[in-house]
Amino acid sequence: MKGLVFRNLFFHKTGPINLEIKPGECIGISGHSGAGKSLFLRAAADMDMHSGLIYLNNVESKQISAHQWRKKIGLLPAESCWWFDTVGQHFKSLNSNDLLKSLGFDPDVMEWEISRLSSGEKQRLALLRLLANQPEALLLDEPTANLDTANILQAETIIKKYQADNNLPVIWVSHDKEQIKRISSRHFFMDKYKLSEL
Numbered sequence: 729m730k731g732l733v734f735r736n737l738f739f740h741k742t743g744p745i746n747l748e749i750k751p752g753e754c755i756g757i758s759g760h761s762g763a764g765k766s767l768f769l770r771a772a773a774d775m776d777m778h779s780g781l782i783y784l785n786n787v788e789s790k791q792i793s794a795h796q797w798r799k800k801i802g803l804l805p806a807e808s809c810w811w812f813d814t815v816g817q818h819f820k821s822l823n824s825n826d827l828l829k830s831l832g833f834d835p836d837v838m839e840w841e842i843s844r845l846s847s848g849e850k851q852r853l854a855l856l857r858l859l860a861n862q863p864e865a866l867l868l869d870e871p872t873a874n875l876d877t878a879n880i881l882q883a884e885t886i887i888k889k890y891q892a893d894n895n896l897p898v899i900w901v902s903h904d905k906e907q908i909k910r911i912s913s914r915h916f917f918m919d920k921y922k923l924s925e926l
């Protein structure tokens with residue numbers, strides 16, 4: 729099946745998760761702090777121990793290298809990682825000019841030191857870097873948590889456009905129930921090691 733499919737996924741103390749997210753579909757996940765939402769996304773990206781099967785567009789995660797899988801699956805963690813000194817070094821060879829403009833950045837942002845970025849700037853640039861890598865699915869861990877209202881709506885618009893243009897399956901973790909209503913077609917709740925549809 730096309731899309732993102734989990735069969736008997738177990739990770740940490742959670743499972744089994746059996747779930748199908750169709751191409752172009754976005755599901756929202758909320759839940760108490762510490763419920764395991766981030767661990768679910770990390771397991772889906774093959775970054776943590778898990779058992780069970782994960783398919784993206786009929787490719788099973790173990791059929792390809794972990795590196796190839798993580799490139800395809802597009803995880804945006806709650807806290808982004810920056811390992812070079814400047815923004816531009818993280819965007820080398822990525823065609824991101826249109827994306828930069830769409831989130832209100834001037835091209836000179838590429839010269840900026842990472843240490844001067846605000847948490848909201850880091851979050852928006854991490855989103856741009858993710859999309860510039862052209863993933864085939866999006867796993868978004870509170871992608872707008874550090875943004876003001878205008879930037880939240882702008883980021884939502886960009887993510888939804890990327891999702892629609894590329895017909896992608898998306899998992900969007902958020903504590904904001906109103907946001908989940910805006911961006912997803914199905915709402916799940918994670919609690920006590922279980923993922924349930926509301």
Ligand SMILES: Nc1ncnc2c1ncn2[C@@H]1O[C@H](COP(=O)(O)OP(=O)(O)OP(=O)(O)O)[C@@H](O)[C@H]1O
Nearest residue numbers: 740759760761762763764765766767768806903918
């Ligand atoms: N590597 C690990 N080993 C053992 N336990 C872990 C590990 N990483 C996270 N945990 C625990 O697993 C639980 C779920 O963590 P997780 O980060 O997935 O929560 P969350 O639902 O994303 O919470 P929040 O909404 O606060 O971000 C927490 O109790 C956390 O302490």
